[in-house]
Amino acid sequence: MAGFGSSTTDDGRQAAGSPAGSPAPALRKTAAFLAAGAALLVAGWIVQPRFPQAKIEPQADRALFPELADAGKAASLEVVSYDDELATLKPFKVAQSGGVWVLPAHENYPADAKDQLAAAATELVDLPILGVVSTSPGDHETYGVIEPDPEKIKPGMTGVGQLVEIRDGSGNRLARLVIGKEDKPPAGMRGDKPLRFVRRAGQDPVYRVELDTAKFTTKFDDWIEKDLLKLSPWDVRRLVIDDSTASFSVDESSGRPFISQDRKTRMELAYDDKDSKWQLVKLEAFKANKPEEQQLAADEEVASATLNDLRSALADLKIVDVTRKPAGLSGDLKAEEKFTGDQAAVLSLAQRGFYAVGSGDIVSSNGDTVVGMKDGVEYVLRFGNGTTVAAGDEREADDAAAGATAAGDTTGRYLFVMARFNEALLEKPTLDPLPEVPEGAEEAAAKAGEKNGQDDDKKAEGKEADAKEPPDAASTALDKADEAEAKAQAALEERRRVERENRRKQEDYDAQVKAAQKRVRELNSRFADWYYIVSDKEYAKIHLDRAGVIQKQSPPDTAE
Secondary structure (H helix, E strand, C coil): CCCCCEEECCCCCCCEEECCEEEEEEEEHHHHHHHHHHHHHHHHHHHHHCCCCCCCCCCCEEEEECCCHHHHCCCCCEEEEEECCCCEECCCCEEEEEEEEEEEEHHHCCCCHHHHHHHHHHHCCCCCEEEEEECHHHHHHCCCCCCCCCCCCCCCCCCEEEEEEEECCCEEEEEEEEEEEECCCCCCCCCCCCEEEEEECCCCCCEEEECCHHHHHHHHHHHCCCCCCCCCHHEEEEEEEEEEEEEEECCCCCCEEEEEEEEEEEEEEEEECCCCEEEEEEEEEEEECCCEEEEECCCCEEEEHHHHHHHHHHHHHCEEEEEEECEEEEECCEEEHEEEEHHHHHHHHHCCCEEEEEEEEEEHHHHCEEEEEECCCCEEEEEEEEEEEECCCCCCHHHHHCCCCCCCCCEEEEEEEEEEHHHCCCCCCCCCCCCCCCCCCHCCCCCCCHHHHHHHHHHHHHHHHHHHHCCHHHHHHHHHHHHHHHHHHHHHHHHHHHHHHHHHHHHHHHHHHHHHHHHHHHHHHHHEEEEEEEHHHHHHHHHHHHHHHEEEECCCCCCC
């Protein structure tokens, strides 16, 4: 019996290194690797995430929500999402209240929701079932259609879906859907919309449908009027930028509150339509809060491109959230006496960086930007304290770039907006001087009018006689009198023409004033109830310091 260390070759001789009758070491290693690989493949196949292979039952003639036949009946939409990381539910709702669309989660802020909600409801109208995937409740986690119910959800739970509920004006449910995971289309099948696993809330069957979930967005700015200021950048004529800070504190000795300000610069700029450029009207620098007027240095100029970007940003000003103001501000958003006596109201302002002073004005913690329009409307944008806004389920990448915390929240700043009428923004009419009229011209014109009727009758009769007889002194005097009357009448008519033109110009101007005042009232009624929150990115665009407004002149182009 041969021992280890030898093996037999084909011709009967012993070969060293292998026991008799056993495979070579290389073959044994190869076999071991193959066996291990096969085991890993089997294990991977067993544990890989996949959906149970159930036979799809075509039900193309069956709608998922037959009771939802008219999207126009939809009066509210509620979407409940689940945050896996925080193990919390995130509800969102839009509904009609008093005939107005509002967002209840945002203190009933007005929503621009009619078309948006109709689009969401239409997505579910006659939604066909492509097939039944499962009828077992045990598969709900696999397909991601567990209902986000606060009483049933536990930390660490997986497979929780998104709940979408649509109701009519009477509160009746038109649709209640749990949206689960996305499915890959079978080979050869290409649809216009993604495939989703869904189920009717409260029922066990899981269905496969084509569904555009983007229609059920929970982004705040998808549901509001995006044009906050309602202005055209081409109508901006004046900017006043106050670069300052302020803080609110209480004097320890007297216990009286006071406001401390640190003013840096105040810049007033005007846009010239003819030259299409910005001009510096006034520049003030502050030392110990006392203004000192300055001029541009020889090598400085206004940064027109930056100011053009500012006015464009105003026309596209985006807000990321809102908070309701306390009641008591007047129609022009000044702090009335009763308001300043309301400690809770004053504290609400101060917490957000706005301080009511005795004159009724509001001082802001981070400066102001005043925007004058060619129609006489002037916007006052006051910037308050910084804050954070919880990131939405579908926060855009550029929103995150605007400034986000480690938790994904957006950093922003409170914004207090008001409008006012500034008559100096309107071009006042140039009234023409009234022509002088000779004394007695009105009486002469009146007599001339009476005489004209009589003279017309005599002209035909006297025309032939006048042609035969030479003019005498009396007729010459009469002609001169007629000429004087004609001149007086012409002067009077010219005066009346100028009066009419001046009256037209004044009426046009008065109409502009009334229109601007009406627009101010409309804007303030819109702004009155809300603190707005803008991202730090938006704040940086519309509130500039001296370095942002004034730049070094570009070197002259010496190229020939």
